[in-house]
Amino acid sequence: MESPDQYCRYLRGKNAYGLLEGGDKPFLNFDPATTTYWCLRTMGPVGPDSQPVHLSACGKEDRKCFTMPETEKTGE
Amino acid sequence: MNRFEYIKAPSIAEAIDMMDSTVPEAMVTKTGGSAKVVKAGGTDLLDLIKEGILEPGRLIDLKNIPGLDKLSYDKKNGLQFGPMVTIADLENSPEVKKHYRALYEAATHAATPQIRNMATMGGNLMQRPRCWYFRSSGHHCRKKGGTTCFAQIGQNQFHSIFLTNVCPCVHPSSLATALVAYDGKVELTGPEGKRVIALSEFFTPSEVNVTCENVATNQEIITNIMLPPVNEGTRAFYIKQGQRESYDWSMGDVAVVLQMDGKKCQDARIVFGAAAPIPLRREAAEEVLKGKAITEKVVVQAAKKALEGATPLAHNGYKVHLFQTLLKRTVMEAIG
Amino acid sequence: MANPNKKKVVLPVAPDTKTHAPAKHLYSKKVKLPYGVPGHDLTEMEREVSIDEPPALPINEKLNVIGKRTKRVDAIYKVTGAAKYTADIKLPGMLYGKFLRSPHPHARIKSLDVSAARRFPGVHAVHVLKMEPGGSVERESGHDVPAETYNLDELPLLRYVGQPIAAVAAESQYIANEAAKLIKVEYETKPFVLELDKARKKGAPIVFEEVIKDEGNEGDVGVQAAEEQKGNLRGPTTGSFLGGPRGDVEKGFAEADFILEKEFRTQVQTHCCLETHGVVSDWKPDMLTVYASTQNTAGVRDDLAEFFGLPKSKVRVITEYMGGGFGSKFGAGHYGVMATILSKKAGRPVKLMLDREEEHLVAGNRPNSHQMLKMGFKNDGKIIAIDLTSYGTAGVGLGAGVGRVAQDQYECPNFRTAQYDVFTHAGPGAAFRAPGNVQGVFALEQVIDEAAERLGMDPVKYRDVIDKHEVRKLMRMKGAEAFGWKYKKPGYDPGPIKRGFGMAQGQWTRFINLNSSATVRINKDGSVEVMSSVQDIGTGTKTILAQVVAEELGLMAEDITVKIGDTLYPDGPGSGGSVTAGSITPAVRNATYKAKMELLGQVAGAWDVEISDLETKNGEVYSKSDSSKKMSFGEATNKMRTNQVMATASRPDDYGGFEIGNGIGYGRLGSVQFAEVLVDTETGFIKVERVVAAHSCGRPLNPMQLESQINGGVIMGVGYALYEDRILDLNTGHMVNANLDQYKLPYSKEIPKIETVLIEHYGAFSSTDASGIGEPANIPTAAAIANAVYNAIGARLYELPMSPQKVLAALGVS
Amino acid sequence: MKNDSKERSPEQKKQGVSRRAFLRGAGVTTAGTVALASGMLSFKPAEPAPAKTAILGPGETEVTLMVNGQQRTVRIEPRTTLADALREHLNLTGTKVVCDRGSCSACTVWLDGKPVNSCMTLAIDVEGHEVTTVEGLAKDGELHPVQEAFIEHDASMCGFCTPGMVMSCAGLLARNPNPTLNDVKMATSGNLCRCGTYPKVFEATLSAAKKMK
Structure with missing residues (x-):
């Protein structure tokens, strides 16, 4: 399962394992093998398009419910 | 939990007058909050109500009726106790511990210390099976008046290996295993008066009545439980095997009461719990022991015999082996 | 928590495997920190750190509070019943919520009618979950707004028993429960599949139908698309953050002197938190306040803020006490969002706690696994190739991988894995205390045990050959000593009840969360507070924070007031993945140090000495050069110009940068456990008599609490090994043991005698150099028991739980 | 939920005296201070309980509990468990409900000194008995x-x-x-x-x- 370059704004994973590394190179611990995912819009493991939520599935812009991360919001 | 009315019965006679249903009946025919049922310790009753499978209209509480919580023992008449005697009362009775070892062992291994303080013996004998389909409001099984037995075709690792045709639940009372082994009797009081029947007759197999585990009618209350006296030659023991040693239901339990004349076994009563929908006497195995000196070899023979006719289900074949071991160990422990 | 909406975040497909260079600091200093294990190989490590960092802490022996057995600061509230959990919260006007959940494992809703529930006396709000539950909802208190209508195609397909459909809020829990039942639903049931083996076969009912990728192409999807989706199979995952495949596995097997190829199965385990998942949500126009039973207050706040479109500043989440999470209590949850929607609709606070059955069905579980592990060995014991194929199901969710330990626990040049997720019509899995590793170790460590036997080696000594982890070697040594380990041949015990000994080991990556901050406030009256949103989930976070502050200020732990579990305070880490101690304690120490410096600056001014001449110890502030200059801590704070001094600090990057990559598993959180069991070969029952658990977690902060957590890990492992099992009825899709009566957990008599061996191990990583213990304590237990069972009976059990049925079957008895 | 006439069972109507009516008629404002109809024993009843038996519920009824040495009067439905009465009505939330079926003993309180499961006990059942909760274990500020x-x-x-x-x-x-x-x-x-x-x-x-x- 390949990870996309960019993932949906509403994808959440249990990344409580935390950041493996800090500084200017954050590594988000989204281990595709063992971590569970949920969609913030449905609060469950199934997206609003009735498809499963996963790191490998929630990055594709051709998924109907995909939402771009808000890049402007923070002005960064 | 549905809403219900509540009344404290002042006497047995009035309680009988007030009640119109047994719990099993209330679960099959008197649904929708119309049944008036009696309540003793309430531990099983509340469980059924919380699961939503029993919706009583009124609980008639027996707790305030004086005299139902007495326990007495004498050499001539044996042990007698009222229906409101708790499991803890049996556990704490020096007479039970001294004279009725199998019952004592059954009492100390039942449920949790908290439940033993609450659960009464009347309620214990009347409690409903723990079959997880029966206990689930999502499964309308035969015991609740439905037409399907979900256990026969489903998850049955803790179910019975005998009398499995109609409903393979196991009787939940592990104390009953010991009481039947002691040839105990119950006194039932109804509008017509009292009747005394052997506990071995009290429990009814599913083949006879799938919706109810005993013969008590809708206006009968257990008012006394009696065990015959024991003597020097009586040897008894009880072993329960749960998946856990702490609080757990029985996967198999065995009570043995032997009448010994020196090394020779004159009479034997062997009862299996959690093997069938009723506490199950194993007469054929008893016959093997009778008249013989009890050796390991004889006991192994009896154990084999005891399991003849077993019809295990898809997931509980292990019980056949388990019961053989338990029977062997219980007999050996009984004769010391 | 990482917040993906901040900016575009690029995920590395395979993370950098190099060790990163130390962070650069504008002003830095060099400090020498303890490094290694006291009494074994303790030395010093010089690190360049920020000028703001406090001085190096010496080893525990030289400290007063840290490393000492310290009573839990909140124990008194727990033993007296005064501690208030989310389940205990009662707000004025509070309503009680209840869900209506799917009774079917796979169904479409044909019709839905909530009118009877809305009309039911005492009901204040009803909400139906649409595929996408809306954040803005009309107020319906008093039912003066028209009933919402539900377009059937807006309602989600039901895919597991327990899936939420709708919920009500009413004046009492009884009313809510009754009202929820009054919601009328007609279902069109569909075929379903529950078993891993069946779900991955062709022709099985499909949990997720094909995706319609291109709207213009809708008429054309069908067979082809479904094939692409591979039915219920997803994957395979071939790597993890530890890297991808390496070497040439086929070549490795060709070079092997012997190959062991075994199949293992593990069951679904449910978390069984004593306090169920739930919240009390209080929607007010100016602030949303949520009491949550969560492992991550900041995460719940972030979720709710995003969901309801609120600024984070308008959401406050509080977790004063919480009754267990074990990995399952992250995020706001469907219950958190539902309670908030209901509160918004009703205009009153709403309490929505799951009941025990719901807790089993929908609050998460440890996915099961079917692992095919093939390992090639050389005659000197070296592992030459590992190939792991695994399947696992997290129900309608994903995340059933198990491969991290096989990938990384032992040195092996050739490694390959394919891990598949399999969808079934069951409740979603969730992270559960060392997710993946517990399952993986059950397989890996049994194969290692078999290899040792094949090689004629003591399994402890064999691991010395193949395990590069230095500290784990020490754990094996000390653990074996405490256990009285003496290897005996399997099945040596002649009686029907056989004794056996076994051991296994595991590992957990040392994670930290840099988004961990705390504020320390010193008041004029001498009282001291530490504040962070980090929560204490029972591990003892409050106490270790008090210890760290107390050590720095020369006070005692009980002198410190710990205010945590509230997002009013600086963000703390979520408590999961064993990150908490390693993440928040350096932040707390640094904040304390900063505040202390401010305090000492004022004292130094009054005494006219240098700050560096002042020390705080034993409740006093004194001058190191002039013994006449001495005052109590309270006298010193009384000299402050302001009523309080206060400082906030965040977790800096690890001193020396963070290690990552293949070497990561050789990091610090190894665990080695030894088990002694009795197996009754005539009944099949196993009793675990004794466990020795040898662990390291960096600098131990509070050995007493560490023992407790290790006990907990072992006991949870005993449950996993012998008893716990989610049992689904294959005909109805219901979990038949969704209670604490038939879902069997260890109770008092199942508890082995547990002995803990703690290795104090310094890595010079941070100002406290502490790490967590939650995960590692749980990882090797089931494998150690399995190896001990094999040692007892000479027959191996490849499937969990090791029930009497399976033992008898392994013995060939029944 | 009000214990109004709608909810009175036929029996209550027959008897012609609901518990509330009785209270009003007796002119007392607090229950528990007087011995009421039989079956609703207050503590240390001044006289033996009268023979007549009252049907309580299904609506709320006043019940006087002796909790941690204090008389506490609550208005509860008969179905209310002791655990609920303690937690929801008396704010004694030290008693926890976990399994709600008597399988976990988190709700343990003492009834006349014996540990029992308050989740499997009806509050109405323990009138006249002494309940001790975890909050009542410490005496005079001294922990047990x-x-x-x-x-x-x-x-x-x-x-x-x-x-x-x-x-x-x-x-x-x-x-x-x-x-x-x-x-x-x-x-x-x-x-x-x-x-x-x-x-x-x-x-x-x-x-x-x-x-x-």
Whole structure:
């Protein structure tokens, strides 16, 4: 399962394992093998398009419910 | 939990007058909050109500009726106790511990210390099976008046290996295993008066009545439980095997009461719990022991015999082996 | 928590495997920190750190509070019943919520009618979950707004028993429960599949139908698309953050002197938190306040803020006490969002706690696994190739991988894995205390045990050959000593009840969360507070924070007031993945140090000495050069110009940068456990008599609490090994043991005698150099028991739980 | 829910006197201070209970409980469990409900000194009996030795099972001042702890027993 370059704004994973590394190179611990995912819009493991939520599935812009991360919001 | 009315019965006679249903009946025919049922310790009753499978209209509480919580023992008449005697009362009775070892062992291994303080013996004998389909409001099984037995075709690792045709639940009372082994009797009081029947007759197999585990009618209350006296030659023991040693239901339990004349076994009563929908006497195995000196070899023979006719289900074949071991160990422990 | 909406975040497909260079600091200093294990190989490590960092802490022996057995600061509230959990919260006007959940494992809703529930006396709000539950909802208190209508195609397909459909809020829990039942639903049931083996076969009912990728192409999807989706199979995952495949596995097997190829199965385990998942949500126009039973207050706040479109500043989440999470209590949850929607609709606070059955069905579980592990060995014991194929199901969710330990626990040049997720019509899995590793170790460590036997080696000594982890070697040594380990041949015990000994080991990556901050406030009256949103989930976070502050200020732990579990305070880490101690304690120490410096600056001014001449110890502030200059801590704070001094600090990057990559598993959180069991070969029952658990977690902060957590890990492992099992009825899709009566957990008599061996191990990583213990304590237990069972009976059990049925079957008895 | 006439059962109507009417007629404002109709024994009734039996519920009815040495009057439906009465009506939330079926003993309180499951006990059933909750264990500001020992030996983690554990262990020491490890295990054999505090619970209880001597 390949990870996309960019993932949906509403994808959440249990990344409580935390950041493996800090500084200017954050590594988000989204281990595709063992971590569970949920969609913030449905609060469950199934997206609003009735498809499963996963790191490998929630990055594709051709998924109907995909939402771009808000890049402007923070002005960064 | 549905809403219900509540009344404290002042006497047995009035309680009988007030009640119109047994719990099993209330679960099959008197649904929708119309049944008036009696309540003793309430531990099983509340469980059924919380699961939503029993919706009583009124609980008639027996707790305030004086005299139902007495326990007495004498050499001539044996042990007698009222229906409101708790499991803890049996556990704490020096007479039970001294004279009725199998019952004592059954009492100390039942449920949790908290439940033993609450659960009464009347309620214990009347409690409903723990079959997880029966206990689930999502499964309308035969015991609740439905037409399907979900256990026969489903998850049955803790179910019975005998009398499995109609409903393979196991009787939940592990104390009953010991009481039947002691040839105990119950006194039932109804509008017509009292009747005394052997506990071995009290429990009814599913083949006879799938919706109810005993013969008590809708206006009968257990008012006394009696065990015959024991003597020097009586040897008894009880072993329960749960998946856990702490609080757990029985996967198999065995009570043995032997009448010994020196090394020779004159009479034997062997009862299996959690093997069938009723506490199950194993007469054929008893016959093997009778008249013989009890050796390991004889006991192994009896154990084999005891399991003849077993019809295990898809997931509980292990019980056949388990019961053989338990029977062997219980007999050996009984004769010391 | 990482917040993906901040900016575009690029995920590395395979993370950098190099060790990163130390962070650069504008002003830095060099400090020498303890490094290694006291009494074994303790030395010093010089690190360049920020000028703001406090001085190096010496080893525990030289400290007063840290490393000492310290009573839990909140124990008194727990033993007296005064501690208030989310389940205990009662707000004025509070309503009680209840869900209506799917009774079917796979169904479409044909019709839905909530009118009877809305009309039911005492009901204040009803909400139906649409595929996408809306954040803005009309107020319906008093039912003066028209009933919402539900377009059937807006309602989600039901895919597991327990899936939420709708919920009500009413004046009492009884009313809510009754009202929820009054919601009328007609279902069109569909075929379903529950078993891993069946779900991955062709022709099985499909949990997720094909995706319609291109709207213009809708008429054309069908067979082809479904094939692409591979039915219920997803994957395979071939790597993890530890890297991808390496070497040439086929070549490795060709070079092997012997190959062991075994199949293992593990069951679904449910978390069984004593306090169920739930919240009390209080929607007010100016602030949303949520009491949550969560492992991550900041995460719940972030979720709710995003969901309801609120600024984070308008959401406050509080977790004063919480009754267990074990990995399952992250995020706001469907219950958190539902309670908030209901509160918004009703205009009153709403309490929505799951009941025990719901807790089993929908609050998460440890996915099961079917692992095919093939390992090639050389005659000197070296592992030459590992190939792991695994399947696992997290129900309608994903995340059933198990491969991290096989990938990384032992040195092996050739490694390959394919891990598949399999969808079934069951409740979603969730992270559960060392997710993946517990399952993986059950397989890996049994194969290692078999290899040792094949090689004629003591399994402890064999691991010395193949395990590069230095500290784990020490754990094996000390653990074996405490256990009285003496290897005996399997099945040596002649009686029907056989004794056996076994051991296994595991590992957990040392994670930290840099988004961990705390504020320390010193008041004029001498009282001291530490504040962070980090929560204490029972591990003892409050106490270790008090210890760290107390050590720095020369006070005692009980002198410190710990205010945590509230997002009013600086963000703390979520408590999961064993990150908490390693993440928040350096932040707390640094904040304390900063505040202390401010305090000492004022004292130094009054005494006219240098700050560096002042020390705080034993409740006093004194001058190191002039013994006449001495005052109590309270006298010193009384000299402050302001009523309080206060400082906030965040977790800096690890001193020396963070290690990552293949070497990561050789990091610090190894665990080695030894088990002694009795197996009754005539009944099949196993009793675990004794466990020795040898662990390291960096600098131990509070050995007493560490023992407790290790006990907990072992006991949870005993449950996993012998008893716990989610049992689904294959005909109805219901979990038949969704209670604490038939879902069997260890109770008092199942508890082995547990002995803990703690290795104090310094890595010079941070100002406290502490790490967590939650995960590692749980990882090797089931494998150690399995190896001990094999040692007892000479027959191996490849499937969990090791029930009497399976033992008898392994013995060939029944 | 009001105990109004709509909810009166036919029997109540027949009897012609609902509990409320009785109260009004008697001109008393607080229940529990007078001995009411039989079956609703107040504490230490001045006279033997009258023979007539009252049907209570299904709506709310006044029940007087003796909790931690104090008389507390609550308005509850008969279906209300003791655990609910304590937690929801008396704000004694130390008693926890975990399994709600008597399988975990988190809700343990003492009824006349004996540990019982308050989740499987109807509140209305314990009128006339003494209830002790974890909040009532400390006396005169002094913790019970078991509570002290739990703190000393770190016998609580998340703390949710702790009140039940404390009540089980203190209950054991009340009836057996010289317990063995096995006795402690027996006494807690119905108490579930998911965090795994058992070893420390055993240790603490044995230590408390020693100190109590």
